[in-house]
Amino acid sequence: MADExxxxxxxxxxxxxxxxxxxxxxxxxxxxxxxxxxxLRKGETLGLVGESGCGKSTLAKLLMALERPTSGSxxxxxxxxxxxxxxxxxxxxxxxxxxxxDPYTSLNPRMTVGDIVGEPFAIHxxxxxxxxxxxxxxxxxxxxxxxxxxRYPHQFSGGQRQRIGIARALALRPDVIICDEPVSALDVSxxxxxxxxxxxxxxEFGLSYVFIAHDLAVVRHISDRVAVMYLGKIVELGxxxxxxxxxxxxxxQALLSAVPVPDPTRQGTxxxxxxxxxxxxxxxxxxxxxxxxxxxxxxxxxxxxxxQVRAPGGAGDGEDGGTSGxxxxxxxxxxxxxxxxx
Amino acid sequence: xxxxxxxxxxxxxxxxxxxxxEFRMRGSTVNAVNGLSYTLAEGETLAILGESGSGKSVSAQxxxxxxxxxxxxxxGGAVRFRGTELLGLPExxxxxxxxxxxxxxxxDALSALNPVHRVGDQIAEMLxxxxxxxRGDARKRAxxxxxxxxxxxxxxxxxDYPHQFSGGMRQRVMxxxxxxxxPDVLIADEPTTALDVTVQAQIMxxxxxxxxxxxxxxxxxxxxxxxxxxxxxxxxxxxxxRVVEQAEVRELYARPAHPYTEGLLAxxxxxxxxxxxxxxxxxxxxxxAAIPSGCPFHPRCxxxxxxxxxxxxxxxxxxxxxGHGSACHYAEEVLGx
Numbered sequence: 001m002a003d004e005x006x007x008x009x010x011x012x013x014x015x016x017x018x019x020x021x022x023x024x025x026x027x028x029x030x031x032x033x034x035x036x037x038x039x040l041r042k043g044e045t046l047g048l049v050g051e052s053g054c055g056k057s058t059l060a061k062l063l064m065a066l067e068r069p070t071s072g073s074x075x076x077x078x079x080x081x082x083x084x085x086x087x088x089x090x091x092x093x094x095x096x097x098x099x100x101x102d103p104y105t106s107l108n109p110r111m112t113v114g115d116i117v118g119e120p121f122a123i124h125x126x127x128x129x130x131x132x133x134x135x136x137x138x139x140x141x142x143x144x145x146x147x148x149x150x151r152y153p154h155q156f157s158g159g160q161r162q163r164i165g166i167a168r169a170l171a172l173r174p175d176v177i178i179c180d181e182p183v184s185a186l187d188v189s190x191x192x193x194x195x196x197x198x199x200x201x202x203x204e205f206g207l208s209y210v211f212i213a214h215d216l217a218v219v220r221h222i223s224d225r226v227a228v229m230y231l232g233k234i235v236e237l238g239x240x241x242x243x244x245x246x247x248x249x250x251x252x253q254a255l256l257s258a259v260p261v262p263d264p265t266r267q268g269t270x271x272x273x274x275x276x277x278x279x280x281x282x283x284x285x286x287x288x289x290x291x292x293x294x295x296x297x298x299x300x301x302x303x304x305x306x307x308q309v310r311a312p313g314g315a316g317d318g319e320d321g322g323t324s325g326x327x328x329x330x331x332x333x334x335x336x337x338x339x340x341x342x
Numbered sequence: 343x344x345x346x347x348x349x350x351x352x353x354x355x356x357x358x359x360x361x362x363x364e365f366r367m368r369g370s371t372v373n374a375v376n377g378l379s380y381t382l383a384e385g386e387t388l389a390i391l392g393e394s395g396s397g398k399s400v401s402a403q404x405x406x407x408x409x410x411x412x413x414x415x416x417x418g419g420a421v422r423f424r425g426t427e428l429l430g431l432p433e434x435x436x437x438x439x440x441x442x443x444x445x446x447x448x449x450d451a452l453s454a455l456n457p458v459h460r461v462g463d464q465i466a467e468m469l470x471x472x473x474x475x476x477r478g479d480a481r482k483r484a485x486x487x488x489x490x491x492x493x494x495x496x497x498x499x500x501x502d503y504p505h506q507f508s509g510g511m512r513q514r515v516m517x518x519x520x521x522x523x524x525p526d527v528l529i530a531d532e533p534t535t536a537l538d539v540t541v542q543a544q545i546m547x548x549x550x551x552x553x554x555x556x557x558x559x560x561x562x563x564x565x566x567x568x569x570x571x572x573x574x575x576x577x578x579x580x581x582x583x584r585v586v587e588q589a590e591v592r593e594l595y596a597r598p599a600h601p602y603t604e605g606l607l608a609x610x611x612x613x614x615x616x617x618x619x620x621x622x623x624x625x626x627x628x629x630x631a632a633i634p635s636g637c638p639f640h641p642r643c644x645x646x647x648x649x650x651x652x653x654x655x656x657x658x659x660x661x662x663x664x665g666h667g668s669a670c671h672y673a674e675e676v677l678g679x
Contacts (some may be wrong), residue, residue: 051538052509157626158394187393188565189642192609192622214538217568221611221618241616258543259613260568264592266614267572270543276508277538 004039005208006063006096006176011036011072013058017281031280032058034232035072037307040176045202045209047223047240049216049255053277054229056212060180063210064098065089076176094124097169101181103161107153113139113164114149120171138167141204143197159190166197173205180212195222216259220244228252231280231288234307238328246326248310248335251289256340268340287333295334307331353425354381355559356405356444356527361419363397363404363583366412370631374400376583377419379658382527387553387560389574389591391567391606395627397583398563402529406446407436423527442472445525449532451512455504461515462488462500468522487518491548510541514548521552528553529561534569546573567610571595579603582628582638585658589666599661599668599677601643637671645672 013033018024033055040046048056061067063074065081074081081092100106107116118135121127127134136146142163153161162182169177179198183191199222201207213219219226226243228236228251236249247253254271261267273292278284287305290296307329326337363375375397382388392398403409405421407428421428423443428436448454456464465487466480475483481500488496491514504512513533520528530549534542550573553560564570570577570591577594579587579602587600598604605623612618625642628634634641640651650671658669661677670676 051540159626187627188567188606189393189609189623190626192611192620193624195611196620196622215611216539217611217613220613220616221620244613245616254540256613258539260546260566260572261612261614262567262571262595262607262610263612263614264571264595270547272543272547273540276510276541 003041005042005077006040006210007073007075007078008039008063009037009073009075011059011062011074012070013055013062013067014070028281031232031283033062033069034280034283036229036232036234038227038234038237040208040210041225042175042208043202043206044224045211045222047219047226048210048212048229049214049219049226050229051214051255051277053231053280055232055280056229057180059229060098060178060210060212063178064096065092090124094172095174096176096178097172097174099162099165099169099177099179099182102185103158103165104153104185106165107161109153112150112152113144113156116153116164117149117167117171120168124172134171135167138170141170141201142167143193157190158186159193162186162194163197166194166201170201170205174207176208176210178210178212181214182211183218184213184215191218198222216244216255217261228255231277231283233288233331235289235331236329237307238326242326242328246328246337247340248328248330248337249289249332250293250295250334253338253340254292287331289332295332297334299333303333305331305333310335350425354422355384355386355424356382356561357420357422358401358405359420359422361401361404361421362417363400363409363414364417365414367631372630373633374414374583374630375404376633378580378583378585379419380578380585380588382559382561384526384559385553385557387562387573387575389562389564389570389577390580391564391570391577392580393565393627395582395630396580397630398580399531401580401583402446402531402561402563406444406529407433407440408446441468441520441525442523443525444527444529445520445523446529446531447513447516447520447533449535451509451516452504454516455512455519457504460501460503461507465500465515465519465522468519472523484518484522487522488515490521491515491518491552493518509537510544513537513541513545517545517548517552521556524556525558527559527561529563531563532565533562535564535566542569549573567606579606582633583630584638584669585667586639586669587667588658593662593664593666597662597666597677599666599673600639600670601645601672601676602639604676605642605644637669645670645675647672 011033012035014029014031016026017028019027050056062069114135117138118131121131139146144163183194211222220240223240225239227234230251236252254273257268257271275292278291284291286302287300290300309327309329359379361375361378365372378401390398404416462484465484469475469480469483485496485500493499493514534545574591576590578585581602587603608621623642636652636654637656640646656669656671658667661668661673
């Protein structure tokens with residue numbers, strides 16, 4: 001699609017599991033990302049939500065070309081990023097930047113804020129008007145005092161440190177920012193500041209975000225579209241309203257029902273899932289969610305449900321499948337809308 | 343559990359009064375808890391809500407008597423369990439309350455459990471030491487406890503080490519351990535913060551069920567406004583080591599009477615509401631080595647006024663006549679919206 005700046009197709013990343021020290025034998029593989037496809041549209045925020053171990057952070061590294069995939073492709077403006085030469089990759093890195101979770105460890109404690117935010121210029125060349133001026137400008141853009149350029153990270157609070165990380169990501173005027181849990185280490189009162197800042201910057205600079213987080217409320221707030229991941233796969237994909245108000249995949253429904261809302265009069269009844277997420281080394285056959293799913297039937301163990309728009313009435317799949325008002329891709333044989341909280 | 347004298351009727355299960363804790367570091371004093379008071383009734387769930395540095399965890403550790411001194415010093419106040427003052431007790435006496443009457447679980451189960459002992463033995467050890475049970479009885483009881491916290495195939499899992507459990511199961515082991523001596527008060531310090539949301543739902547349900555079964559008072563320490571709304575009967579909101587607001591849960595969410603609580607509610611995104619504008623609180627939580635003068639929230643407060651807030655520490659007072667407390671000079675205005 002022409003309006004998609006980033007296209008991910010059938011992306012797979014398996015990590016080998018080895019035993020022994022000298023003669024390493026491969027005894028299995030961790031299927032961290034196992035066939036993920038989506039497109040990121042220009043100027044939008046795509047939320048990627050899932051629990052620990054679902055592969056969302058590995059996906060972030062693949063999108064940044066920090067890991068090579070086992071198979072599949074990531075195309076940035078129609079170029080396959082894994083086919084690029086080193087020089088081309090370096091040029092790509094100007095356009096795709098990253099903001100990380102932990103504002104305490106993602107900044108070098110021995111570098112001044114000015115050096116941290118200015119470091120991209122050491123690799124990619126100084127900007128017009130000089131590095132110092134641009135760094136001061138960047139600090140101002142993210143709401144920090146430009147006169148603090150000579151301070152060190154420990155002299156800032158968690159929220160301010162996350163702003164430093166954002167300023168660094170903005171330095172090269174990127175088009176896409178991959179945000180990996182950018183607000184989860186922050187206090188509630190500060191988290192909202194950083195989310196509002198990200199939204200303002202998006203408007204101002206026309207940025208596209210991939211926003212990875214485990215907090216469903218945060219993802220709803222910031223995203224235009226949302227992909228829900230489970231064990232290395234996307235199980236449901238839709239715009240924010242489709243996913244949150246008309247979820248059709250049982251996993252999405254369980255996730256949403258489990259989030260307590262900050263209003264004592266509106267607590268739903270959580271769908272409590274049995275057990276834990278299975279190991280990605282040996283995921284269940286067929287549908288990966290079937291071991292914890294209350295709708296699972298025989299077909300779920302044999303046929304893997306594809307991520308596709310399922311017609312109302314569940315044509316071809318099952319008697320009670322399908323979505324009612326708001327069709328969007330769902331990887332469940334029995335996809336059916338369920339109001340989670342009235 | 344009958345080694346205390348019967349308290350007078352109406353005595354709260356747990357009463358904390360004007361508690362003060364400071365950390366004496368080289369060159370500076372960190373005032374972590376600055377006059378904290380609350381009560382917990384039998385069978386009640388009290389949530390202590392606060393952000394990092396609000397003193398919520400330190401105050402709980404002071405109640406349990408597990409602060410490291412130095413650097414932490416309890417410099418004032420009282421902690422009464424069924425009327426018995428605990429703070430002045432010699433360590434030997436204090437130990438009889440810890441675990442047996444007041445138990446605690448933590449956010450990080452992996453570091454709260456001993457990595458080199460089997461979990462069954464760790465639970466059994468509590469019973470060997472405190473109850474003088476035989477090894478065999480203690481082990482049997484440990485397995486019963488693991489079943490009680492719904493750990494599947496508890497009999498064989500008792501032989502596993504902590505690292506062999508998932509995060510949620512580990513949390514269950516810690517809960518089993520805390521319940522071993524059938525405490526009257528359970529303090530849960532961010533028990534689900536490190537867990538995924540579906541596992542969080544399992545653990546919160548378990549805690550609620552166990553509380554009903556065992557008629558415990560539960561103190562839930564958290565920063566999560568959602569979890570609080572879901573489980574608490576009453577809430578104490580802490581800021582800079584003090585209570586800024588306390589109320590029954592529905593009352594607090596419907597009619598916050600302190601600008602800080604109001605600000606927190608306006609800054610949380612919600613999973614059940616579309617296009618909600620977030621209004622963050624400006625600035626960051628205060629540095630406890632240099633708490634602002636007057637009302638500690640005044641530098642961040644949109645309602646602060648020059649004439650009182652920077653100089654006069656507001657007292658916690660009942661602002662509705664129904665036990666809704668707020669420590670704001672202008673609480674009536676906050677209530678008015």
